[in-house]
Amino acid sequence: MEALFSLVVGVLTASGVYLLLRARTFPVIIGLSLLSYAVNLFLFSSGGLRTNAAPVIGASLAPTDPLPHALVLTAIVIGFAMTAFVVILAVRARSELGSDHVDGQHGEEEGPR
């Protein structure tokens, strides 16, 4: 399970970083979301991976660490708010700057709009 988990985190991070380096705002936002998914999964695993273990003492034989759950929850909430903000910002930048290029320039392949 550890190998699969780390593979998923790695692939998500790699795709996130790749998309983050694109020049248009939409891929950048998708990249940010993928990166935050990867980070959330990673945080979740920081208490150790265990199956059939509730984070409550007494509920199962070997309870898992409850703290990463709380951390991930906080990170998800904050990440969600930030993503919503950056989407609105990108739409605003598209209308103000006249292009969805992150530097506000017209793309070469599409020419001036």
Added chain:
Amino acid sequence: MSQHLIALPIVLPMLAALVLVLLAGRIPDRHQRLLSVAFTALLVLVNLALLSRASGGEVAFYALGNWQAPFGIVLMLDRLSALMLTLTSVLAVGCVLFACAGDDTRGSYFHALFQLQLMGLDGAFLTGDIFNLFVFFEILLLASYALLMHGGGKARIGAGLHYVVLNMTGSALFLVALGVLYGATGTLNMADMARRVASLSSDQTALVTAGGLLLIVVFSLKAALLPLYFWLPHAYAAAPAPVAALFAIMTKVGLYAILRMQTLVFAGSPAAPAIDTWLWWSGLATLALAAVGVLAARDLRTLIAYLVLISVGTLLAGTALQSPAANAALLYYLPHTTLICGALFLIAELIGRQRGKAGTHLVRGRRLYQRFLLGGLFLVAAIAVAGLPPMAGALGKLMLLQAVEGSARLWFWPLLLLAGLCTLVALSRAGSVFFWASYRGEVATGRVSRTQLSGVLWLLASAPLLVLFGGPMSAFTLATAQQLAQPQAVIAELLGDAAAAQASQFHEIPGEAP
């Protein structure tokens, strides 16, 4: 009551923000401004009370919701955090006074956002929990995103987009670092983490070193250290003046976090030498490149943004030395450089408004309407920021130069002095373009209002005041540095023997955290 005072620097701005959001649009602007200034002034008083309490040398803790450390979140008040809190609120008063002259009505909810930003800053300076630090970073960042783009416009939106995306990536890295550190040490409380880092098995040290370095990278992004500073000149030059002035403290949040990690969590750990080396060289490189940037800037705002970078480079190279003398010197230099950079952003705005279309570009323009007043303010600020003798900057730099020892002097002395020279050259060139090389006609707009002037003077007053009270101030910073040099005292204070026993018992429950 008095033990709850520690939470007040966070609670007060939060309440102020709530009140100001609810009242926005329902009461006249004038009343809103009064409220905002009153809340900020009250915050100064609270922080001064905390400063006087912390200056006794006691490290005070406040367990939020009475959940005791290391399980609950604690606020920690020592000399360093009290100093940073006071500095923040003093800077905020100047900014909010300046904003009351009309900058606040260019967008919505300026004062509420401003108070939220103060809440985030205060929280980041107070918290003793590393995840809580992340949360307060997010609060201050979210407020800063909105403040940066306050008033809108192409330049602000463009700069804001970069700033937001960069900081979101930084936050993701922050979480990764937290995950690594939590996985390795099993705690998020800074003092507890310090204790566990000190007694780590050898296979965990690599993890902690990686986590620690990752954390330093994140804080370097906030503090704008060399490979990660390119966002700063762009963003600061585009921000509205009072916001740019408040942002002068934002880089210092990163610096504070680095100082805290270095002196408390990673003191003496295997991660410490790596962190120090990285900070030393990138601090020096930032200093050198920022000096070039100051000379190359073609706009006064960009120039001031590079001045902020010079102070970042100086301070971070100073933290890398890890000696109480260096820490004392940089803590003396820090308030001065923050307040003066803030004042310079405000003065640049005043100058730009009286030059019509030329704005703050370093080109010939119309003659200034109130050239003696603005020239005088600019002269004082320029002398202070360049570190010339009558002002506190000179004293701070001198202390820093003295604190550097051995072969480190070979790098630090010439770079710091040359950066000072570049600052002087660039500012005198800017001053002569603005005040002497002008056309005849005047633009009769942008008269400096009394509130704007009071905001600028409030910030500028720090330069002579820090010299006048140089004795007590440097004694305080020295005491702060000595307190930072003894992290064991903090750990013992927070986690007595009973708590330590309890903690170890908890970790012996079957299925403990790895």
